[in-house]
Amino acid sequence: MVTAYLSLGSNIGDTKRNLQEAVKMLDASPSIEVTKVSSIYETDPVGFTDQQVFLNIVAEVKTELSAESLLDEAQRIEQSLGRERKIHWGPRTIDLDILLYHSDNIQSDRLTVPHPYMRERSFVLVPLNEIAAEAVHPASEKSVRELLNHTGSEGVRLWKETVHQHKESFLAL
Numbered sequence: 001m002v003t004a005y006l007s008l009g010s011n012i013g014d015t016k017r018n019l020q021e022a023v024k025m026l027d028a029s030p031s032i033e034v035t036k037v038s039s040i041y042e043t044d045p046v047g048f049t050d051q052q053v054f055l056n057i058v059a060e061v062k063t064e065l066s067a068e069s070l071l072d073e074a075q076r077i078e079q080s081l082g083r084e085r086k087i088h089w090g091p092r093t094i095d096l097d098i099l100l101y102h103s104d105n106i107q108s109d110r111l112t113v114p115h116p117y118m119r120e121r122s123f124v125l126v127p128l129n130e131i132a133a134e135a136v137h138p139a140s141e142k143s144v145r146e147l148l149n150h151t152g153s154e155g156v157r158l159w160k161e162t163v164h165q166h167k168e169s170f171l172a173l
């Protein structure tokens, strides 16, 4: 059983519901259990900036799946929630990225773990720090807390002052 962290983001449609549906679908997978969900954050778009604000969360999962199979599952969920790929870094119904998978460094055609941009993305580091401040980024050997201290949290706001640590309270929002 491996612990992994996933980043989820949405800026099209009912964004809170898209995040909730994605977490439900992950948890419904036979080989995945969602063990923690961060608070929801409203985040300014990064990369392609002329688009709606995002809602972002990070989820901790325990899984028997390999990293590649976890990516298959994440992509299946993206597709079933109507994700279309149009603009690079552009608007999306739902995006699921694998941030960390155990303490593995993975480099394949389909997968780079740790996620290549996570160190510079406040919308990833703020929610990740909330649920896994001591987790170590294996490429740099720095903790998430250290990465966040370096990158800062500009453009990332707690959404509607909601704070919750449990999957159940997240799904009830």
Ligand SMILES: Nc1ncnc2c1ncn2[C@@H]1O[C@H](COP(=O)(O)OP(=O)(O)OP(=O)(O)O)[C@@H](O)[C@H]1O
Pocket: 071, 085, 088, 089, 090, 095, 096, 097, 098, 099, 109, 110, 111, 112, 113, 114, 115, 116, 117
């Ligand atoms: N750690 C990872 N998590 C998810 N996808 C990854 C990862 N590493 C590589 N990929 C690959 O990235 C491809 C493109 O993903 P996607 O379209 O979601 O990119 P994006 O969300 O627009 O940009 P970004 O990668 O910056 O988040 C996927 O098909 C997948 O094979």
Ligand SMILES: Nc1nc2c(c(=O)[nH]1)N=C(CO)CN2
Pocket: 008, 009, 010, 043, 044, 045, 046, 047, 048, 054, 056, 089, 090, 095, 123
């Ligand atoms: N705030 C924010 N900006 C983004 C996001 C995201 O989830 N949140 N995802 C992107 C592509 O992965 C590009 N830019």
